[in-house]
Amino acid sequence: MQERALSEQQDTLKPRILLCLILLSTSFFLNACGVLPGKSGKSARTPSPAASAPAFARNLEASAQGKEVVFYALGLIGTGYRFGGKNPSAGLDCSGMVHYIYREAARYPLSGSAADMAKKGRAVRPEAIRPGDLVFFNTQNRPRSHVGIYIGDLRFVHAPSSNGQVRIDSLQDSYYRTRFEEARSYLN
Secondary structure: OHHHHHHHHHHHHHHHHHHHHHHHHHHHHHHHOOEOOOOOOOEOOOOOOOOOOOOOOOOOOOOHHHHHHHHHHHHOOOOEEOOOOEEOOOEEOHHHHHHHHHHHHOOOOOOOOHHHHHOOOEEEOHHHOOOOOEEEEOOOOOOOOEEEEEEEOOEEEEOOOHHHEOEEEEOOOHHHHHHEEEEEEOOO
């Protein structure tokens, strides 16, 4: 019985892994194309000015564990949301998603609410965030009430209750930019 459940779980992960590979290769391609030749390395994109927005890192190199965390996070895109959910087959909330990914990808026991997670690890300045680090937000008029996993290029994966599924959003989106509180690292 357990073997069948494991086989079914592996079969549902195969399309997600393929999606991850496509997203990662697209991301790397877009990053390589973000520079115009002959323009001394300046980005072709012009960021919109944002009052009081932190200066986030764009493309710092991820550690091996950070890459593994990002890979797992991308594999969960589209997974359903469930308050208190800690496993993909039943649904995930933000802290349950982080708990699952860190346990599976980094073998790091990170549990509790988003606020509990924010008490652990080490603080990271916004300009020093690396893929695999966690980003915390005040989305419910409570400090550190939401958490996501930074994946690079100002984007993060999270499990918001709105829209009902794990998705990617931008730190530059006005909603998240104004609610950003801190980033923390738990990886080597």
